[in-house]
Structures are given as C-alpha cells and as structure tokens.
Amino acid sequence: MARHKLYGYAGRILWIDLTLKSYSITDTPLDLVKNYIGARGFGTKILWDQLKPGADALGPDNKLIFSIGPLAATGVQSASRFFVTFKSPLTGGYFRSVGGGQFGAEMKFAGYDAIVIGGRAERPTYLWIHDDVVEFKDASHVWGAVTTHATEHLIDEMDRNAKLVVIGPAGERLVRYASIQTNDNRSAARGGGGAVMGSKNLKAVVVRGSKKPEVFDRDELNRLVKEQIDIYVKNPAFEGFRQLGTNGIIYLFYTLGHYPTYNFKQLELENVEVFRPEDLLPYVVKRGGCYACAMGCWQFFKSVKGPFAGIIWDKPEYETQCTLGSLIGLTHREAIMYANMLCDLYGLDTISAGVTIAFAYELYEKGILTKRETDGLDLRWGDPEPVIELIRKIALREGIGDVLAEGVKRAAEAIGRGAERYAMHVKGLELPAYDPRAAKAHGLNFATSNIGASHMYGWSGPELIGFPEKVDPLAVEGKATLCKRVQDEMALYEAAGICQFPMSSGMVPLDLLSRMLHAATGVEEFKRPEYLVMVGERIVNLERAFNVREGFSRRDDTLPERFLREPYPRAPAKGQVFELDKLLDDYYVARGWEPKTGVPTRTKLEEVGLKDVADELEKLGKYIM
Amino acid sequence: MRVLVEFAWSLAEKVGKKYIWLDVKGEELDLQDIFSRILPSILGEDLGKALHDLLLNRGAFVVVNGIMAKDLKVKVKDGDKILLQPIASGG
Numbered sequence: 001m002a003r004h005k006l007y008g009y010a011g012r013i014l015w016i017d018l019t020l021k022s023y024s025i026t027d028t029p030l031d032l033v034k035n036y037i038g039a040r041g042f043g044t045k046i047l048w049d050q051l052k053p054g055a056d057a058l059g060p061d062n063k064l065i066f067s068i069g070p071l072a073a074t075g076v077q078s079a080s081r082f083f084v085t086f087k088s089p090l091t092g093g094y095f096r097s098v099g100g101g102q103f104g105a106e107m108k109f110a111g112y113d114a115i116v117i118g119g120r121a122e123r124p125t126y127l128w129i130h131d132d133v134v135e136f137k138d139a140s141h142v143w144g145a146v147t148t149h150a151t152e153h154l155i156d157e158m159d160r161n162a163k164l165v166v167i168g169p170a171g172e173r174l175v176r177y178a179s180i181q182t183n184d185n186r187s188a189a190r191g192g193g194g195a196v197m198g199s200k201n202l203k204a205v206v207v208r209g210s211k212k213p214e215v216f217d218r219d220e221l222n223r224l225v226k227e228q229i230d231i232y233v234k235n236p237a238f239e240g241f242r243q244l245g246t247n248g249i250i251y252l253f254y255t256l257g258h259y260p261t262y263n264f265k266q267l268e269l270e271n272v273e274v275f276r277p278e279d280l281l282p283y284v285v286k287r288g289g290c291y292a293c294a295m296g297c298w299q300f301f302k303s304v305k306g307p308f309a310g311i312i313w314d315k316p317e318y319e320t321q322c323t324l325g326s327l328i329g330l331t332h333r334e335a336i337m338y339a340n341m342l343c344d345l346y347g348l349d350t351i352s353a354g355v356t357i358a359f360a361y362e363l364y365e366k367g368i369l370t371k372r373e374t375d376g377l378d379l380r381w382g383d384p385e386p387v388i389e390l391i392r393k394i395a396l397r398e399g400i401g402d403v404l405a406e407g408v409k410r411a412a413e414a415i416g417r418g419a420e421r422y423a424m425h426v427k428g429l430e431l432p433a434y435d436p437r438a439a440k441a442h443g444l445n446f447a448t449s450n451i452g453a454s455h456m457y458g459w460s461g462p463e464l465i466g467f468p469e470k471v472d473p474l475a476v477e478g479k480a481t482l483c484k485r486v487q488d489e490m491a492l493y494e495a496a497g498i499c500q501f502p503m504s505s506g507m508v509p510l511d512l513l514s515r516m517l518h519a520a521t522g523v524e525e526f527k528r529p530e531y532l533v534m535v536g537e538r539i540v541n542l543e544r545a546f547n548v549r550e551g552f553s554r555r556d557d558t559l560p561e562r563f564l565r566e567p568y569p570r571a572p573a574k575g576q577v578f579e580l581d582k583l584l585d586d587y588y589v590a591r592g593w594e595p596k597t598g599v600p601t602r603t604k605l606e607e608v609g610l611k612d613v614a615d616e617l618e619k620l621g622k623y624i625m
Numbered sequence: 626m627r628v629l630v631e632f633a634w635s636l637a638e639k640v641g642k643k644y645i646w647l648d649v650k651g652e653e654l655d656l657q658d659i660f661s662r663i664l665p666s667i668l669g670e671d672l673g674k675a676l677h678d679l680l681l682n683r684g685a686f687v688v689v690n691g692i693m694a695k696d697l698k699v700k701v702k703d704g705d706k707i708l709l710q711p712i713a714s715g716g
Contacts, residue, residue: 236683237712237713240634240714243634246714249714249715252688252713256688276643277634278634318715433716456716464716465712465714467714501715572690572692
C-alpha cells in the first residue's frame with residue numbers, strides 16, 4: 001500500500017521494548033491523524049489500544065508514550081509541548097502529563113510523532129535516539145544522581161545540543177508522584193510518570209535530530225504565524241506573562257478566594273502581601289521561554305538573603321508558591337524557592353509533594369501524627385525547615401518519607417486514625433492550588449477529570465479570570481455545561497500540542513488554530529472548527545472509557561469531604577460548600593453519560609466515532625441493561 | 626464613606642503607591658464615578674484618564690471585595706476594598 005504523505009507531522013512512530021532491547025519504526029497512520037490530531041490525542045488512543053486492562057502501573061506492561069502535535073517545530077508559536085501518557089501509579093487510571101522546553105521540537109527533528117516505550121530494562125539504562133538510530137546505553141554511572149547532574153553527564157557524553165527527559169532519585173525509588181524533568185528546567189510532573197520511568201530502569205531519553213518537518217502550505221502558515229504573534233502582543237495578558245508568568249496571579253487569586261491556605265482550611269494567610277506581583281518582580285534575574293514561543297513565560301529567581309540565599313533557579317510557579325508555601329502556612333519566599341529547587345533536583349511533582357507535606361502538617365496539628373512518627377520533626381505551620389527535610393526524606397524514601405512517598409490517598413490509608421479526612425486528592429491525585437468551593441465549574445472539573453484533580457484538564461477561564469465571558473464563580477446553574485466545554489476545548493488544543501497559557505487567554509482563537517492546522521497538514525477535516533471540537537470530546541470520552549475499563553465509576557468522581565461539608569471560612573466565598581450531587585447529575589446529562597455510573601452511553605460514543613469502544617465496554621459488562 | 630483602592634504590579638509603579646484611601650462624602654457611587662471622576666481629581670487628569678481607559682479596554686481586573694466586577698456600574702459602599710491589577714493568567 002502506498003504511504004500517504006503526511007505534512008506537518010514527522011510521519012513516524014518509534015516503538016521501543018526495553019526488555020528485549022529492540023525497537024521498530026512504523027508510519028503514523030492517517031486515520032490516527034484524522035481522528036486524534038496528535039499529542040494528547042495520539043497518547044490516549046495508543047494507550048487504549050496497547051495497554052491490557054488491569055496492568056500494573058509500575059510493571060513492565062505499562063506504556064510510556066511521548067507524543068507531540070503536528071504544529072511542533074513548524075514555527076507556530078507555543079505549539080511544541082510534549083505529552084507523556086501512561087497508566088498512573090497514583091490514580092491507577094489514564095494519565096497525561098505535559099512538559100515544555102525544547103524536547104518536543106527535538107522529537108520532531110528526530111522524526112517521531114510519538115515514542116512508545118514498554119518493557120523493563122535489566123539494568124539502569126538510557127536511550128540515545130539520534131534520527132533513525134536508537135541505542136540502549138548503560139546508565140549505571142548516573143543512576144542515583146539528581147536530575148541536573150545526570151543531565152550534565154549524559155549531554156556531555158552524547159551531544160551538547162541534544163535534548164532530554166530525565167528522572168531523579170525519586171523516580172528511581174518509585175515515589176508515586178515522581179516527575180519527568182527536561183534539560184531546560186521544565187517538568188512533566190504530574191501523575192507519577194517519573195516513577196513509571198524508574199520502574200522500567202529508564203533514567204533518561206536523550207534525543208537529537210536533523211530533520212525539518214515539511215508543511216502543506218509554507219507561505220500560508222508563515223502568514224498565520226505572523227497573525228498569531230500580532231494577536232499575542234495585543235493581548236492584555238501577554239506582558240504579564242512575559243514579566244512574571246503565573247506569579248502575576250497569586251495575590252489576585254488569594255483575593256478572589258481561589259488560592260488555598262493551610263491544607264485547604266482556607267484560614268487568612270498572614271503576610272500574604274509578600275506575593276504581590278510588584279514584590280516578586282525584584283527576584284527576577286533572567287527570562288526565557290519554550291521552543292518558538294513569543295510569550296516566554298519563564299523567569300529565574302535569585303535568592304540573596306537568609307538561610308536559603310545563593311540560588312538562581314526557575315521560579316516556583318503559581319501552583320508551587322501555594323503547595324510549598326501557603327498550604328503549609330509558609331510565606332518565606334526564599335524557602336519556597338529552595339524547596340522548589342529541591343523538588344526539581346530530586347524529580348518530584350511540586351504540587352503533590354506540597355499537598356502531601358501539608359497533609360502531614362495537619363495530621364501533626366490534630367495529633368494523628370506525633371513527633372515519634374515524624375522522625376523527630378516538629379511540623380508547625382509556617383516553619384520551613386521540616387519542609388526541606390521532608391522533601392529529602394520523601395525523595396529518598398527515608399522514615400516518614402517512605403509513607404508520604406505513596407501520596408496522600410495511600411498514606412492516609414496506611415496511617416489510619418481518621419487521616420483520610422485530611423487527604424486532599426481526587427482519584428489519588430493531589431489537588432492543585434484552587435478551592436472547588438470558590439469556583440464551581442473548576443471544582444467540578446477536579447471531580448470529573450479523568451486524571452484526578454488537575455487544573456490543566458479543564459481550566460475554567462470564565463470563572464477564574466472572567467474570560468472569554470464573566471460568570472459568577474459561586475453559581476451552580478450552567479456550570480456543568482461550562483465544565484464540559486472547557487474540558488473538551490482543552491483536549492482539542494492539547495491534541496494540537498498547544499500550551500494552555502496563551503490558549504486560555506484567547507491568544508490562539510479556534511478559527512486561527514483550525515487554519516494553522518490545515519496550512520501545516522493539508523488535512524481537510526481540520527478546516528472545520530466544529531470537527532476539531534468534536535475530536536476534543538472524542539478524546540475525553542476515550543479517556544473516560546479507559547478508566548471505566550479499569551473499574552472507575554461515578555463514586556470516583558468526587559471531592560475530599562472538606563469541600564462538601566466544611567463551609568469556606570473567609571470572603572468572598574464565605575459559607576460556600578461544593579454541591580457535588582447536583583453538579584455531577586448536571587454534568588453527566590451534559591456529557592451524555594449514564595447518570596448512575598458515569599459511563600459514556602453507547603449513543604454518545606457512537607456520536608463521537610467510538611463505536612468499537614462502546615462494543616468493548618458492553619462486552620466487559622459496563623452497561624446497565 | 627471611606628473606600629480603599631489597591632494598585633497592583635505595574636499599576637502600583639505607575640501610580641507611585643500601592644493603595645489609596647478615598648474619603649467621599651455621602652454620595653451613592655459606582656465604579657464609573659470612582660475611575661472617571663474621583664481618582665483623576667486625586668492622581669491628576671492624565672494618569673486618571675489612562676487608568677480609566679485601561680479599564681474600558683479590559684486591560685485590568687477590577688475586584689471589589691474579592692469579587693470580579695462585571696462592569697463599571699457596580700455600586701460602591703463604605704468600607705469597600707477595590708483591587709486594580711493588570712490582566713494576568715496561568716495556573
């Protein structure tokens with residue numbers, strides 16, 4: 001059969017078996033392209049097809065799928081993110097984690113739309129992928145090393161211009177929220193992809209390529225990129241992102257009631273003014289950005305005073321300032337910077353690490369954990385020293401760190417004595433820095449997201465920043481529809497490989513995305529924005545079907561008890577709780593899913609082109625007859 | 626009545642202060658009055674107009690007591706806290 005010419009795409013998928021030390025390269029199928037676009041879409045479809053239900057997330061059968069979109073490395077702005085899809089050791093379900101930097105573009109240059117890794121290497125290994133050649137290299141000399149040191153050695157050994165993803169000691173020790181780090185300080189942090197790499201004895205994937213993607217209509221695409229950049233610079237959020245990235249919203253979101261404190265107890269945070277943007281700006285000593293992104297939202301902070309002086313590091317993002325800061329009652333900015341750096345070095349997700357530490361602090365406050373059980377650490381709210389020590393203990397699984405390395409869900413089960421009440425997670429994934437009681441569609445997204453509590457799965461712009469329209473964040477009516485809409489849109493943009501930051505601020509309008517996708521690929525279907533939105537919905541449905549196949553149901557679409565029973569204590573959401581049952585009922589109706597079980601109906605699956613998936617769910621007895 | 630207006634980030638730099646208390650005698654006011662009339666009389670016409678234009682062009686968030694203002698018709702009362710910040714986003 002003649003190979004169909006794929007423009008924009010690399011046109012190939014690399015399949016690696018670590019057990020057999022073998023690999024093969026196949027063409028990227030045209031139906032995969034049309035039905036799933038790329039990046040998150042590719043990862044979801046490949047995981048559904050390749051992973052047997054019930055596989056151990058930390059076993060050799062699990063797959064680790066790196067994928068990129070058709071716009072990566074084409075000149076389109078903010079479009080070269082890489083996606084990592086796997087069964088999560090935290091949630092036991094479908095997961096996709098996202099990273100920035102240069103790695104995604106380098107995958108395209110090497111000639112791959114996706115790299116699918118299975119099996120388990122016999123001994124510590126790293127992959128050296130240079131264009132069409134894949135080498136299985138011994139990683140014994142960097143096993144045990146922190147991410148930066150391992151990076152330096154591997155890049156030096158192979159090619160100073162290579163790009164890589166790497167794990168630290170936390171991933172090697174199977175900490176369930178270990179991150180995957182890049183050589184340019186970015187992370188695909190959430191869900192435990194680093195632990196999956198560690199379980200495969202895979203320290204790093206080093207990539208170097210020399211190919212340039214061929215696009216369908218270069219002149220048109222160049223014109224559209226110019227249009228895109230023009231939209232960027234005129235957008236009111238553009239300058240804010242360039243100046244301070246996500247740190248521009250900390251004080252604002254505290255004021256709006258979104259920014260959590262004290263393990264989501266939401267007490268007033270004394271000294272919160274230190275997070276005002278004008279007070280954070282003086283820390284910036286250097287800026288940067290991902291491959292082909294005019295926005296450039298990276299800032300490097302320098303600490304010059306106190307016990308944590310002497311570092312220049314990628315700044316703690318909004319989420320991290322909260323989880324390693326206000327969630328622990330901590331406003332010591334230099335300490336947060338230091339804790340953030342430690343997480344990157346050990347290879348830990350700063351959100352899950354921070355929430356887990358805040359959980360331990362609250363257990364200590366309540367007397368559920370005593371000093372004897374914390375290895376002598378005195379976990380007093382606002383004290384940074386135990387935070388630093390706990391990060392190290394978690395990463396190395398020492399003492400109490402071994403329990404906390406399992407994440408709050410499993411740690412609470414192990415500790416018992418009512419600890420579950422203080423474990424802030426959904427489906428095992430620790431909550432990010434928003435309060436479901438203060439933004440109902442956003443909270444509903446946490447409850448229903450197929451990866452657990454992720455703000456990136458369906459960022460509710462209308463509630464959080466009043467864009468593209470302003471809605472009352474505390475209202476319940478209409479929120480199910482809003483939640484579905486932002487989840488589907490996010491899935492679509494992530495299938496195209498686009499970053500959430502410009503997308504959620506309106507810098508990549510759907511019509512422009514559609515035209516760029518067509519100019520890059522020549523795929524006729526991509527000219528229709530409504531088709532693209534349907535693909536987004538298809539992806540969310542397939543992810544849901546994956547979880548249903550693994551045994552998930554409505555009972556997993558929930559939130560921690562604190563949000564359902566404890567009224568929010570301060571303005572502007574004072575007195576609010578999260579109305580879970582009503583919002584869930586509305587959501588399943590909006591989705592066309594079975595209200596009692598949360599399972600997508602056959603009608604819905606067939607509507608989004610997933611008849612075969614409906615057949616499989618039926619065969620597995622997942623439908624109530 | 627007494628109203629606190631906070632300026633964040635580049636607006637604090639432009640205005641030269643992080644906040645300002647407004648003492649206004651017994652009127653019923655909305656945000657439009659604050660930004661088109663009262664602030665320009667304190668900060669100067671040029672700066673006042675620049676701020677007002679920024680709001681009209683949706684270049685800044687206006688938050689009243691922790692709630693994002695839908696428009697400039699929102700009523701202001703004694704003790705209110707108004708935060709003005711350039712647009713930002715993320716997560």
